[in-house]
Amino acid sequence: MSEPLAVNDDEFDQIVLQSEIPVLVDFWAPWCQPCLMIAPILDELAEEFSGRMNIVRVDVDQNLKSAVKYSIMAIPSLLIFRNGKLITNVVGAKRKQDLKQIIDDALK
Amino acid sequence: MVDNNYEVIIIGGGPAGLTAGLYTSRAGLNSLLVEGGLVGGQIVSAELVENYPGFPDGISGFELGQLMYQQAIKYGLNTIIAEATGIELREKQKEVKTTEGNFMAKAAIIAGGSERRKLSIPGEEKFIGRGVSYCATCDATFFRELSVAVVGGGDAAITEALHLAKFASKVTVIHRRDQLRAGRILQEKALSEPKIQFLWNAIVDEIEGEDLVKRIKLREVKTGEKSTLEVAGVFISIGLKPNTDYLKGILPLDTAGHIITNDKMETEIPGIFAAGDVRSNSARQAITAAGDGATAAIYTEKFLS
Ligand SMILES: Cc1cc2nc3c(=O)[nH]c(=O)nc-3n(C[C@H](O)[C@H](O)[C@H](O)COP(=O)(O)OP(=O)(O)OC[C@H]3O[C@@H](n4cnc5c(N)ncnc54)[C@H](O)[C@@H]3O)c2cc1C
Numbered sequence: 001m002s003e004p005l006a007v008n009d010d011e012f013d014q015i016v017l018q019s020e021i022p023v024l025v026d027f028w029a030p031w032c033q034p035c036l037m038i039a040p041i042l043d044e045l046a047e048e049f050s051g052r053m054n055i056v057r058v059d060v061d062q063n064l065k066s067a068v069k070y071s072i073m074a075i076p077s078l079l080i081f082r083n084g085k086l087i088t089n090v091v092g093a094k095r096k097q098d099l100k101q102i103i104d105d106a107l108k
Numbered sequence: 109m110v111d112n113n114y115e116v117i118i119i120g121g122g123p124a125g126l127t128a129g130l131y132t133s134r135a136g137l138n139s140l141l142v143e144g145g146l147v148g149g150q151i152v153s154a155e156l157v158e159n160y161p162g163f164p165d166g167i168s169g170f171e172l173g174q175l176m177y178q179q180a181i182k183y184g185l186n187t188i189i190a191e192a193t194g195i196e197l198r199e200k201q202k203e204v205k206t207t208e209g210n211f212m213a214k215a216a217i218i219a220g221g222s223e224r225r226k227l228s229i230p231g232e233e234k235f236i237g238r239g240v241s242y243c244a245t246c247d248a249t250f251f252r253e254l255s256v257a258v259v260g261g262g263d264a265a266i267t268e269a270l271h272l273a274k275f276a277s278k279v280t281v282i283h284r285r286d287q288l289r290a291g292r293i294l295q296e297k298a299l300s301e302p303k304i305q306f307l308w309n310a311i312v313d314e315i316e317g318e319d320l321v322k323r324i325k326l327r328e329v330k331t332g333e334k335s336t337l338e339v340a341g342v343f344i345s346i347g348l349k350p351n352t353d354y355l356k357g358i359l360p361l362d363t364a365g366h367i368i369t370n371d372k373m374e375t376e377i378p379g380i381f382a383a384g385d386v387r388s389n390s391a392r393q394a395i396t397a398a399g400d401g402a403t404a405a406i407y408t409e410k411f412l413s
Contacts, residue, residue, distance in 0.1 A: 032246040033153045036170045037146050060249065071320065073250045073341070074237040091237030093146060095189060 004046050004055045009065040015056060017084040022106060023054045027070075027077040029061045034093035035076040041096045045103065053080075053103055080106045114140045114213035116408050117204045119192045120351070122149020123394045124384025125219035126176040127401030128408075132217075133183035135409045140213070141180070142206055144191030148173020149221050150385070151394045155245055160394050172394065192220070193354050195380070202379060214379060214412055217404045218359075218367060220351035221385040221397070227259065227344055231315030239321025240342050244268035247341070248275045256341035257282055257324060259312055265345035266290040266298050272343065273303040280337060282307045284329060307337075315342055350386050362388040373404035379411055 004026065007015050016023045026042055028035035046055040060067040060075060070079060070086070080088035080103070088106045116132050118125045121143035132139040151157065154169030163172075181187065190208035195216060197203075202216045224242050226232060232240055241247040244258075248271055256276045258269045261283035272279045281298070286308045288295050298304050309329040316323050323338045350365045359375050359382075360368045366388040373381045381404040384390060384397035 029246075029249070031155065032243075033155060033168070033170050034243065034246060036168075037148070037152050067250070071238070073239055073320065074241050074243075074247045077237060089237075095145060097189065 004042055004057045007056045007058050007063075009063045012058070012063075012066050015054075016081050019054060019081070021052060021054060022080055022082040022087075023056060024103065024106075025079045025081065026055065026057045027060050027067060027072045027075050027079065028057055029059060029075055031061075032075050038076055038093045038099070041099060044096070045099060048100075049103055049107075052107060078102070082106070114138050114186075114211060115412055116140075116215045116217060116405075117142060117202070117211055117213040118217045118219060119204065120144075120149065120219035120221055120384070120386070121147040121177070121187065122219060122221045122384060122397060123151055123173075123176060124221065124386075124397035124401040124404075125149070125217070126173075126180045127398040128217045128219060128383055128405040129185040129187075129401075130176075130180040130183060131402050131405030132408060133180060133185040135405070137409065137412065139185050140211060141185055141187045142190050142192050142204065142211075143187060144189070144207075147177045147187070149397075150223075153243065154394075157394060169394075176398075195355070195358055197377065200379075215408045216380050217373075217401070217408060218352075218355070218375075218380065218382045218386060219384045219397075219401060219404075222348035222350045222392075224344070225347050225349045227312060227346065229312060229314055231317070231321075232344070235315055235317060235321045235342070238319065239317060239340055240315060240344065242344055244271045244343050244345075247343075248272050251276045251341045253277045254340040255280070255338065256343060257312075257337060257339045258343045258345060259283075260345035260347070261285060261288040261290060262345070262347060263290045263294060264347075266294045268343050268345050269298055269304055270294070270301060272341075273301050276303065276341070279304045280307055280339070281305070282310050282312060282324075282326065282337075284309065284311055312342070348385070348392075352386060364388075366390070371403075372407040373400055374407060379408075381408055 115137040118141040129141045151169040152173040156166045158166040190206035194205040255278040257280045314325040367382040383400035383404040
């Protein structure tokens, strides 16, 4: 599995909160250019961190419930969950090396 | 990785830098492009670019940036993700200092463009993503039926206000002057949009809230009278700032910080060129930036031969 999985409101609990390994959730929307900018970077990171961190996407346009639950007010927002708990929250497009660092820190 | 054999180093991977890189690479010059953020530059945040010739139906800024990048690397442009932090002159060479090491080249083209100006007031940094936004197209949807403020009075600010009016319950445009800088058509649209109201001669002093933005503190420019406005969102659109902080004292800049060039894109220092939005009197369009990049590359080639 490399291409980040698209997760909807109904699946969020099972796929994100109950995951055995940490999950990075990319809250995005198709009309958000900065989101499109980091999408290929997240594809690569999903591959590189495969088995250690799952990377999934939530389209806020279709899944407002999850967006509201986590008070998403800007996209892209990248939230990392471990054992069902939110441990990291970053907002805005970032460079690959910065995202890698964020994931590395979250895995510590 | 320190390769000192570059003929030209290009700082910035927006339309200007990518076009310069396309031309220098095609001319057979060993070229390195240093990009500190994401390749494509500012244009990647444009939803639809309708005035870049060759695309009669428009093209997304993201796609345009990607295509420019692909075209440039196809001809051998080297790229590195690093931020340039200075340039030093070493006899005939230019040493470009970056966060990933220093590189030497015979010529440099500066194409760092500009970035959104911040208000630099208390609360701004703290609430980014918690109510403070610099991108209405991205974030308007999270402010459905909420009251928001737009700070600024130019084309960009009014475009953002009109977009926000489709979602928010109320949009207050806060402008430090008593009239807008935005073009007439945009102004008329905004003035006739019932959800948009204007606060003239007002300055935002502080953004407040707990977890999320709750209100902003305002000051009347002339009377100094203070007030507060309850808002859930603050969209900041107060213009652009050229990315030239690291060049102060090295190159002559105009009062706003843009690099001064002649019509060959030459700066005062032989072998250092500037192109695009970063340049004084630039028209600040993707096409003019690309044009500047081509001009700079062609005169760089002449300089080197
Ligand atoms: C929302 C939006 C919509 C727009 N719509 C249009 C439109 O429809 N049509 C149009 O023609 N124009 C449009 N523009 C303007 C257009 O994007 C700019 O005029 C154009 O991108 C300028 O190109 P540039 O290469 O000079 O600079 P930029 O695009 O700003 O690129 C500069 C690059 O240099 C990098 N950089 C800066 N400093 C350093 C450093 N020290 N080290 C390394 N890298 C550095 C930056 O990260 C950036 O990637 C729009 C702009 C925005 C923000």
